[in-house]
């Protein structure tokens with residue numbers, strides 16, 4: 001039936017109470033269904049939704065573990081919080097770093113002391129950890145280890161930020177995430193924001209920069225400057241790079257404390273070898289000084305690989321010799337069988353021999 005076919009009285013009569021309530025209920029149901037359908041469609045279309053949910057879960061667990069409870073975090077702060085490292089569970093400490101005593105002592109005085117002894121000069125704008133620290137030097141020389149051990153020694157929370165966390169996002173998301181890095185760090189302070197390969201994220205500005213990248217860099221610097229406004233803020237940005245010449249000079253200026261973590265010299269290599277091989281079953285014939293002298297140009301990471309290779313070589317050598325021995329025995333057995341002889345009894349190759357004896 002069409003609208004115009006309805007009797008005039010039916011249209012003009014006032015609505016009954018039941019009809020009004022019924023209409024309201026239908027409208028409410030329709031409204032709710034529309035809201036949830038749109039929400040579901042938006043979530044289904046958002047490619048970062050799954051990632052966000054996982055980050056949220058991880059962040060909640062981490063925050064609980066590091067004892068930060070009752071702090072309300074935004075969705076973006078949650079995302080950043082998933083990159084948090086608990087200083088208590090951090091495995092790296094000063095004892096795991098060899099040959100870098102000078103840098104460690106300097107870090108103790110300039111960075112860790114102001115964090116640890118903050119109470120001695122509360123309110124002082126001068127007795128503060130530097131707002132920025134740069135560790136630079138060739139790859140594999142211990143920059144990341146130093147950053148982690150600094151956080152552990154100072155009792156700071158540690159946000160291990162990858163440049164891609166901020167740059168891979170959709171347009172507009174990067175800026176919200178950048179803001180979240182600093183707001184989260186302030187909420188959970190004392191905190192170290194560590195950026196590995198800082199040159200890939202905050203490199204020399206050029207006219208070729210994408211607009212979003214340029215804006216993010218400017219925003220990062222202004223938020224960083226904002227840390228200075230309060231003398232009680234205990235947040236520090238620590239960057240590591242292999243290419244300091246590629247870092248934006250404006251960023252370098254914000255990192256007054258710089259540490260060169262160079263390739264180890266002979267004495268340092270010997271110390272690193274000693275540390276890596278501590279607890280291993282070493283032959284008396286091994287002379288660490290001699291190995292240190294022969295490994296000019298090796299980084300700490302190269303030395304660890306060298307030792308790992310040597311350990312693997314020993315096992316590989318043992319397995320290969322064992323296989324050769326079995327093949328030789330099988331040949332011998334088949335030759336004996338051919339000659340109609342009974343194989344020699346009691347020879348067992350499954351018994352494991354000490355590789356040293358081979």
Ligand SMILES: Nc1ncnc2c1ncn2[C@@H]1O[C@H](COP(=O)(O)OP(=O)(O)OP(=O)(O)O)[C@@H](O)[C@H]1O
Nearest residue numbers: 096097098139140141142143144145272300301304
């Ligand atoms: N001084 C050192 N003492 C003990 N181990 C070291 C030292 N330097 C490097 N290593 C070994 O090398 C590995 C790599 O070190 P790390 O990641 O800190 O280097 P990096 O300078 O940050 O390198 P990259 O620039 O590639 O990130 C460490 O896990 C450690 O095993």
